[in-house]
Amino acid sequence: MHEQLAQSSVDAGALLVHHGHMTKSDPVPVLAERDALAGIVDAVIRSRSAVRAFSPAPVPRAVVAEILGVARCAPSNSNTQPWRVHVLEGEPKRRLGEALMQAHERNELPPSAHFPADLPAECASRQSDFGARYYAALRIERTDLAARYRQSGRNLCFFDAPVGLLFTIDSRLTRHSWADYGMFLQTIMIAARARGLDTCPQVSFVRYEPVISQFLGLPATQALVCGMSLGYAEAEAQVNDLRMPREAVEDFTVFWGFGGPGA
Numbered sequence: 001m002h003e004q005l006a007q008s009s010v011d012a013g014a015l016l017v018h019h020g021h022m023t024k025s026d027p028v029p030v031l032a033e034r035d036a037l038a039g040i041v042d043a044v045i046r047s048r049s050a051v052r053a054f055s056p057a058p059v060p061r062a063v064v065a066e067i068l069g070v071a072r073c074a075p076s077n078s079n080t081q082p083w084r085v086h087v088l089e090g091e092p093k094r095r096l097g098e099a100l101m102q103a104h105e106r107n108e109l110p111p112s113a114h115f116p117a118d119l120p121a122e123c124a125s126r127q128s129d130f131g132a133r134y135y136a137a138l139r140i141e142r143t144d145l146a147a148r149y150r151q152s153g154r155n156l157c158f159f160d161a162p163v164g165l166l167f168t169i170d171s172r173l174t175r176h177s178w179a180d181y182g183m184f185l186q187t188i189m190i191a192a193r194a195r196g197l198d199t200c201p202q203v204s205f206v207r208y209e210p211v212i213s214q215f216l217g218l219p220a221t222q223a224l225v226c227g228m229s230l231g232y233a234e235a236e237a238q239v240n241d242l243r244m245p246r247e248a249v250e251d252f253t254v255f256w257g258f259g260g261p262g263a
Contacts, residue, residue, distance in 0.1 A: 044194045049244075051198035051229070052154070053237030054161040059230060061089075063195060064163060067230075070191040076180035082173055083184050086166040086216055093164050096215050100156035103211050107149075112207040130244060137239045155204035161229035166205065166212060171223040181225055188228070198233040198240075201226055 064087055076082060088096060103109060119127070132142065140147045158164035165188075169181055189199045205212060205227035212224055233240050 044190060048189055048193045048199070049240075049242065050200045051161075051231075051233045052159045052200055052239050053234040054159055054198070054229065054231040055234050056160070056162060057232050059089075059163045059197065059232075061087075063197075064230070067188060067191045067195065067197075071184055071187040074180070074184040074187040076184070077176055080173075080177060080180070082169050082177040082180055084168045084222065086168070088158075088164045088166070089162060093158065096164075096212070097157040099211055099215060100205075100208050101153060103208055104153045104156055109207055109210070112203075114203055114206075133242055133244070134239070137242055152204060155202050155227075156208065158202075158227065158229040159200060161200075161231035163230040165228040165230060166216065167225040167228070168218060168222040169225050170221050172221065178225070185226070185228070192230060196232070197230060200229040202228060 068085060068087075072081070115123070115127070135142055135148065135151075138151060140151060142148075167181070167185065169177065185201060189201065192199050203226045206224055209224040212218075213222070218224075
């Protein structure tokens with residue numbers, strides 16, 4: 001699978017270059033190549049999932065830089081590019097993981113509010129469904145709060161992935177720049193997947209922002225957005241087999257025109 005995805009990224013690049021030179025006088029080749037390119041891109045996106053058990057196989061710095069080199073092409077409002085990235089591997093990642101696990105075991109930091117108290121019912125339902133599937137895959141009973149807390153600590157060592165990424169943003173920026181950041185993060189995950197790598201975006205790190213800020217020497221103006229694990233999925237881990245359901249397009253989309261509302 002890794003080799004196929006890597007070859008797909010090469011094929012996609014070749015198709016993009018060639019497609020750019022096609023003319024309107026060649027409608028059949030244009031459609032054929034468009035469909036082939038769409039098939040490659042769609043397969044990469046659909047094969048992405050959050051991985052929570054990783055192989056120890058290393059990821060070279062050059063590959064991480066290549067992925068970030070692609071992700072920097074993500075759009076941002078007025079080209080402000082609000083992202084800052086810290087990439088950890090080896091001893092620095094180990095030392096940060098130890099510091100975070102100590103803070104996790106002390107359990108003294110206030111919990112971070114990932115969601116509002118009045119989470120909309122449809123979102124709350126999907127969140128509950130995820131929790132049931134996730135802990136079932138780990139064979140952890142829903143009522144076993146101690147085991148669940150220990151499992152949440154696995155986030156803090158990047159699920160033993162060889163590479164950990166931490167993302168920060170200038171705290172003076174507004175939610176519109178945070179939307180830009182989301183596009184940047186998604187681009188990283190797609191670029192990684194196209195190279196046969198797997199990721200897990202992790203908001204769990206936000207609770208430990210004081211520890212992370214001190215470790216990285218962040219200025220007061222930099223706020224933690226999230227972390228991300230990067231590496232190769234452990235093939236035998238059942239938790240990596242989770243494939244969460246997605247809502248149908250017609251359940252979250254209103255088409256205007258096309259014979260729909262306001263047509």
